[in-house]
Amino acid sequence: MSVSVFDLFSIGIGPSSSHTVGPMRAAGRFVAQLAEEALLDQATRVSAQLFGSLGATGHGHGSYDAVIWGLEGEDPETVDTAAGRLRSAEVRRTGRLRVLGRHEIDFDPDTDLVLHRRRALPFHPNGMTCTAYLGDRVLLERTYYSIGGGFVLEDDGSGQPTLRPDPTPVPHPFRTAAQLLEQCRASGLSVSGVMLANECARRPEADVRAGLLEIWAVMAGCVRAGSAAHGVLPGGLKVRRRAAELYDRLLVEAEPVATGDVLLPPGPVDPLSALDWVSLWALAVNEENASGGRVVTAPTNGAAGIIPAVLHYAVRFVPGTDDDGIVRFLLAAGAIGAVYQQTASISGAEVGCQGEVGTACSMAAAALTEIMGGTIEQVENAAEIGMEHHLGLTCDPVGGLVQIPCIERNAVGSVKAITAARLALRGDGRHTVSLDKVIKTMMETGADMKVKYKETSRGGLAVNIVEC
Incomplete structure (x- = not known):
């Protein structure tokens, strides 16, 4: 069994697990990897592109703010949504983003956070690509899929990414x-x-x-x-x-x-x-x-x-x-x-x-x-x-x-x-x-x-x- 009851019942924010919580987690996962690979301090620009259903209904589902919060290192379980909305408005007004809450860069929401209403990625309707740049050079790029319930898969190049099974052996495994x-x-x-x-x-x-x-x-x-x-x-x-x-x-x-x-x-x-x-x-x-x-x-x-x-x-x-x-x-x-x-x-x-x-x-x-x-x-x-x-x-x-x-x-x-x-x-x-x-x-x-x-x-x- 790869799915825990605590995966299915997770504390988060509205209005959508796939369009709000998922993109927020994906953005957070991306900047965390940027830091793990010692690339964070080199980044001069970060962008996110939302495809398919994420792009089509992202504004109504709160995806826009969620991505900004994720890039700044917030978590769906603990984020202060009232303060978060003020912060995302400030990002739009100033054009400055604090990646992981500590590395400040220029950020233009019109070009760095794009919701594609008519473009979709092949694997799943809820696709999202995050890219970090040093000038014009790509430092890191990753594609994620928000598959529902806040679950996020990273594109592993196989064309069929799957949930990573929990390696913990359980006494009564079942799938069906x-x-x-x-x-x-x-x-x-x-x-x-x-x-x-x-x-x-566990x-x-x-x-x-x-x-x-x-x-x-x-x-x-x-x-x-x-x-x-x-x-x-x-x-x-x-x-x-x-x-x-x-x-x-x-x-x-x-x-x-x-x-x-x-x-x-x-x-x-x-x-x-x-x-x-x-x-x-x-x-x-x-x-x-x-x-x-x-x-x-x-x-x-x-x-x-x-x-x-x-x-x-x-x-x-x-x-x-x-x-x-x-x-x-x-x-x-x-x-x-x-x-x-x-x-x-x-x-x-x-x-x-x-x-x-x-x-x-x-x-x-x-x-x-x-x-x-x-x-x-x-x-x-x-x-x-x-x-x-x-x-x-x-x-x-x-x-x-x-x-x-x-x-x-x-x-x-x-x-x-x-x-x-x-x-x-x-x-x-x-x-x-x-x-x-x-x-x-x-x-x-x-x-x-x-x-x-x-x-x-x-x-x-x-x-x-x-x-x-």
Whole structure:
């Protein structure tokens, strides 16, 4: 297994894991290599070119600022986005960049940071080339691909760069869902148990549990922040934030129950009011993401609201969902996410939103099924249902912003995850289409999908919204 749960759930910034976090990490990796090769002090100029989907929607996705922050040595997990925006504005105004925060050079954003709207690199739609110069001489040049979820690959010249496998041997390696089930049957462990055992090959179990609870704390904090913020989202579409208003309206119906850091409703009077809370939790996260706030990729930023919303649902409505249940939920979700990451794609620019919201729904459905007592077969079935009914979903962000239809899509995907789990739990795990088959179908559907429907803002709602 080359993918850790902490790779899939990483703390970063909005609005996009592939268009904001990925380019920031790529730029940071480039200047770090420049320093490692003792070339930093010689550099008189640094440039970055963004291709394909990165170039087409980079302005709306915050790629511009993210690259500047990465070149200056900032990290997505710790960057102060408010101060960062002021700093990137200063770079534009002064034409001076502090590479790695210490080596100051001239930097003209018009020529040194270019977003190519109609040019793409061959391997992946999210391509990016960084170059450092001494005068007119190239000191170092590297090409990177942001493949979704904040994962970044460096072009190694092979034409098919891959994620570098973690060399740490794990007791239960798996790549496909079938292999995951085989490991569960052979060991007698649950899906989360297999994932925990593999994580413990890398770090002590106490650290694994503490790390996952910290991820949950950030998710819960994102819900709190989104549930309190009013106003309009940035970007020019003037999309009104709705989570806080919805939260206030739900409180009118009943006082919330205070449980730690989680915003929780009391027992519902309306039998479907629980779904209103699920929608609230998803909207809160994705409005925070759209505003450039601190979020957890789950497995991407565009789909970051689904797993927190369904986990909030579990904490409130599934009896016995304590810290151990939260850990098991995230481990089970991570195991399913690892299958997608190793055998398919979670990049909207490559396969459409079916690879983002569809994957998140699949992960959440599987995780909820496990903590509700499902068998490993029911867990796999829930994951399959979650993806099957997202097949063909396009990625057509209006204005290149992660707002319409992305925010509402997370609320709907959260409800679908709960439905998928309940359907699986009412069955016996036997079903016709396996998770591996539906993942293969998702990839084939993505390959057949026209480029204009894959995060380029050149098709679908992105072009038809002006007619409404």
